[in-house]
Amino acid sequence: MSENMIELINKIQDAFTTIGGNESLDLPQIITVGEQSSGKSSVLEHIVQRDFLPRGSGIVTRRPLVLQLVTIRNNAEAYDYAEFLHLPQQKFFDFNDVRAEIVRETDRVAGSNKGISRTPIHLKIYSKNVLNLTIIDLPGLTKIPLGDQPHDIDAQIRQLVLDYISKVNSIILAVTPANTDLANSDSLKLARQVDPTGKRTIGVLTKLDLMDAGTHALDVLTGKSFPLKLGFIGLVNRSQQDIITNKSLDDAVKSEQLFFQSHPSYRNMSQRCGSLFLSKQLNQILVNHIREKLPDLRSKLSTLIGQTQHELSQYGDPAFAGSIHRGSLILKLLTMFSTEFVSSIDGTSSHISTKELSGGARIYFIFNSIFGTALDSIQPCANLTDQDIRTAIRNSTGPRCSLFVPEMAFDLLVRPQIRLLEAPSLRCVNLAYEELSKICHTCGSKEISRFPKLHTKLVEVVSELLQERAGPSSEYVESLIAIECAYINTNHPDFPGAAGALEEMQKKHKEMEKSEKKRLARQQMMMTMNGSDPITSSSMGTRTHRSMSISSVTSSSSPPKDSFLNYFFNGKNEGSKPSGLSQLLSVEEDAGLEKHFASSVSVMHHEMQQDMKLKSTDKDDKEVELIRYLITSYFNIIRKSIQDLVPKAIMHLLVNFTRETVQNRLVSSLYREELFDQLLKEDPAIASERERCKAMLDIYKNVFTLISDAM
Structure with missing residues (x-):
């Protein structure tokens, strides 16, 4: 029974390795952890009773070694041998070759620069001298990189060890040399970090023979100083001299037994010390642990079977791609693709993302957030100055003086503002088209993806359909803007008109006057409290302002005394000097006069243009304010209409049309017998x-x- 338990776990482990199984199945296994030079390799070799592990300075074990020990039954193989999972059907009878292969395979994956790799080496050793056991040997813990080791080698190894021993189904074999302070043992510290209660940690004390004379480790071995549920086991390793002189492991095990039997401190517990006891204990611990974890493994396997069956169904049945069923398969896949495309738009897909908006939800976001924000950011009178409005009013009245605000000026000014809505509206069409294209490219189950050419054709056909619909959609949106510009409906029920606008403006001005009066009253109150005369201060300020204004107007309106215009219009200006042109000019000066006259007229025209820009009456200002108010009111009406109509147009002309016709388009384009061979070539x-x-x-x-x- 016990042998079958471990053999069962070994089979599962081999299967996962050869086929790339699911690592989420946490298998019961023993993980060896220890510092460099702690005697970890010697422990394993004592258990196996074979020299098979690489030795040397620095990091020797640079990849996890999954070691499976298999007991050879009677009438089976006569000699011990080893097998590597990466070299199937090849047996190693010489364990020096096993050591060389471990080195070679380590360098192949981890490189020769003393770096480590997470990819394990799987080794099976068949022997009559071993009990069924599975142990994973990890790189030794280190603190300082040596030679060409990576600078963070200590952190890499520590993380690798933690990843293995953190699995709750693992048994931790923590190796610590007895001639060092147990409180500083890194292996025991890491074990306690993931197993604080010591429930699944077994301690191994090596090098007991190297302790100082008169000292012993009884308190540790009996669990008094460092309690572990699985206890501590003491070992005596081969010395370096024993290794150099090729002392056999059989002799080493006998020497170890003799040490414990003859040592005054350990003789009473010699039966619970040594490599042979450790091997038996590990076998029993592992068997009991596997038996305890079998219900959980069975439950986990049941879940994995269901998941794997579902995954397998996604790849489809290869027999269904035969010549008899090709047409049915094509129709099935076309329907599957179109259904997934439509469900992504409708939000009923089984693969809805929880990380970001997609499909129909993304289109809704485009309509309500992106498009709405873009329209709201447009100012109704953007790039429209008071001078532009005043110029439009004057140009629309011609040589006459208008009694009312001319409607022609309003029409002239509001149309360019409405056209500002065209760019974000067309951008909205493009964004919706791009999202539909994204949906198209992400559609396709595993069953469809098994036929790459078919999937490519499906995407091409739907992309062509979207392109066909994008053009009319954009044209219709452009026509919506053109329609609004074609007829400015001042009779719109929401448009206030001139009378309503004037009424609103009057209310606004009255409120402003009230606010200004309150401000002046507060100012006068503050001046009174400060001891100054508000009336005198106000009068002086007003007189000073008027004086400056009058002086400014006088100086700017008075022409130079001897300007050419004074002489030219001499006969029409009262109070001017009686001298005329004949008094100023002789016949010889006619040519110079004409040149001077032309220059002066040009100057006068420029001054008139400046006067038009700088001088505006109170009536002009009110007209500008009224026109600006009317433009804003009408623009807001059109903006609300466009914000409502553009998404509707896109949904009707692009989104809904595509979702309703996509399956028919796919069938008409791809359901052709001459295409079946090409479309159903499996990846x-x-x-x-x-x-x-x-x-x-x-x-x-x-x-x-x-x-x-x-x-």
Whole structure:
């Protein structure tokens, strides 16, 4: 029974390794942890009773070594031998060759620069001298990198060890030399970190023969100084001199037994010390641990079987791709793709992301957030200055003076503002198109992806359909803006009109006057409290302002005394000097006069243009304010309409049309018998993955049956 338990776990472990199984199945196994030079390798060799591990300075074990010990039965192999999982059907009878292969395989994966690798080496040793056992040997813990070791080698090894011993189904074999302070043992510190109660840690004290004379480790071995549920076991390793002189492991084990039997401190517990006892103890601990974990393993395997069956179904049945069923398979895959495309839009897909918006939700976000924000950011009178409005009003009245605000100026000014809505509206179409294209490219189950050419064609057909619909959608959105610009409806029920606008403006001005009066009253009150005369101060300020204004107007309006215009219009200006042109000019000066006249007229025209820009009456200001108010009111009406109509147009012309016609388009484009051979060429990688998945499912089922029988 015990042998079958360990053999069962070994089979599962081999299967996972060869097929790339699911590492989430935490197998019961023994993990060896120890510092460099702690005697960890010697412990394993004593258990196996073979020299097979590399030796040397620095890090020798640089990859996890999964060591499976298998007892040779009677009438079986006569000699011990080893097998590597990466070299199937090859037996190693010389264990020097085993050591060389470990070195060679380590360098192949981890390199020759003393770095480590997480990829394990799997080694099986068959012997009559071993008990069934599975042990994983990890790189020795170190603190200081030596030679060409990576600078963070200590952190790498520590993390590797933690990853292994953190699994709750693992048994921790913590190796510590007896001639060092137990409180500083890194292996025991790491073990306590993941197993604080000491429930699944077994301690090994090596080098007991090297302790100072008169000292012993009885308190540790009896569990008084460092309690562990599985206890401590003491060992005596071969010395370096023993290794140099090739002392056999049989002799080493005998010397070890003799040491414990003859030592005054350990003779009473010699039966619970040594490599042979450790091997038996580990075997029993592992068997009991496996038996305890079998129900959990069985439950986990049941879950894995269900998941693997579902995964296998995603790859499809290879027999269904035969010549008889090709048409049915094509129709099935076309329907599957179109259904997934539509469900992504509708939000009913079984693969809805929880990390980001996608599909129909993303389109909704485009309509309500991106498009809405873009429209709200447009100012109704953007890039429209008071001078632009004033110029438009004057140009629309011609040579006449208007009694009312001309409607032509309003039409002229509001149309360019409405056209500002076109760019974000077209951008909204493009964003919706891009999201539909993204949905198209992400559609495709594993069953569809097994046929890469078919998947490519599916994406091409849907992309062409989207491109066909993107054009009319954009044209229609452009026409919406053009329609709004074609007729400015001042009779719109929400538009206030001139009368309503004037009424609103009057209310606004009255409120401003009230606010200003309150401000002046507060100011006068403050000045009174400060001891100054508000009336005098106000009058002086007003007189000073008027004086400056009058002086400014006078100086700017008075022409130079001897300007050409004074002489030219001499006969029409009262109070001017009686002299005319004949008094100033002789016949010889006619040519110079004409040149001077042309220059002066140009200057006068420029001054008139400046006057038009700088001088505005109170009536002009009110007209500008009124026009600006009317533009803002009408623009807001059109913006609200566009914000409502553009998403509707996109949904009707692009989104809904595509979702309703996608399956018919796929069938009409791809359901052709002459295309079947090309479309149904299976991806070799998918076929390989299906076979791996099928093999793993078979293993899961077999292991589930074995565990069920063993329980």
